[in-house]
Amino acid sequence: xxxxxxxxxxxxxxxxxxxxxxxxxxxxxxxxxxxxxxxxxxxxxxxxxxxxxxxxxxxxxxxxxxxxxxxxxxxxxxxxxxxxxxxxxxxxxxxxxxxxxxxxxxxxxxxxxxxxxxxxxxxxxxxxxxxxxxxxxxxxxxxxxxxxxxxxxxxxxxxxxxxxxxxxxxxxxxxxxxxx
Numbered sequence: 001x002x003x004x005x006x007x008x009x010x011x012x013x014x015x016x017x018x019x020x021x022x023x024x025x026x027x028x029x030x031x032x033x034x035x036x037x038x039x040x041x042x043x044x045x046x047x048x049x050x051x052x053x054x055x056x057x058x059x060x061x062x063x064x065x066x067x068x069x070x071x072x073x074x075x076x077x078x079x080x081x082x083x084x085x086x087x088x089x090x091x092x093x094x095x096x097x098x099x100x101x102x103x104x105x106x107x108x109x110x111x112x113x114x115x116x117x118x119x120x121x122x123x124x125x126x127x128x129x130x131x132x133x134x135x136x137x138x139x140x141x142x143x144x145x146x147x148x149x150x151x152x153x154x155x156x157x158x159x160x161x162x163x164x165x166x167x168x169x170x171x172x173x174x175x176x177x178x179x180x
């Protein structure tokens with residue numbers, strides 16, 4: 001039974017990587033109120049919730065780097081590298097927090113895990129971006145960080161807070177979640 005669960009987690013993780021590769025092709029150009037919806041974030045969140053922290057971390061790291069190598073989008077340096085840290089943090093934290101809050105009901109557990117992961121992931125992504133640009137001698141100030149990671153992604157944040165829990169609920173109702 002343990003091998004079966006591991007295989008299912010690997011398959012779910014592969015599906016999440018595939019989604020991270022193709023969702024931007026369909027949704028990446030959609031602009032709502034002049035802001036993108038960050039479609040690659042959704043599979044990282046989902047994998048953390050469904051497969052646990054280590055699979056979520058792996059999917060979050062692999063997805064932007066692989067997409068950069070295959071499609072040259074996002075640009076590898078500094079964007080895809082910073083995204084790998086950000087999305088890896090999302091996957092890791094949603095998995096860890098979902099387990100830590102296991103005694104809570106579905107909605108508060110999901111939202112609390114998602115919001116904390118979003119905040120910390122964005123901070124990690126911003127710090128990574130600052131380091132990568134600093135290596136090139138470019139400045140990356142606090143205002144630029146807030147604008148890039150919170151203001152310009154505000155619509156995407158709201159969409160993620162709606163879509164991710166609904167997908168998780170649909171998978172739960174369809175009995176497609178993975179229980180340890």
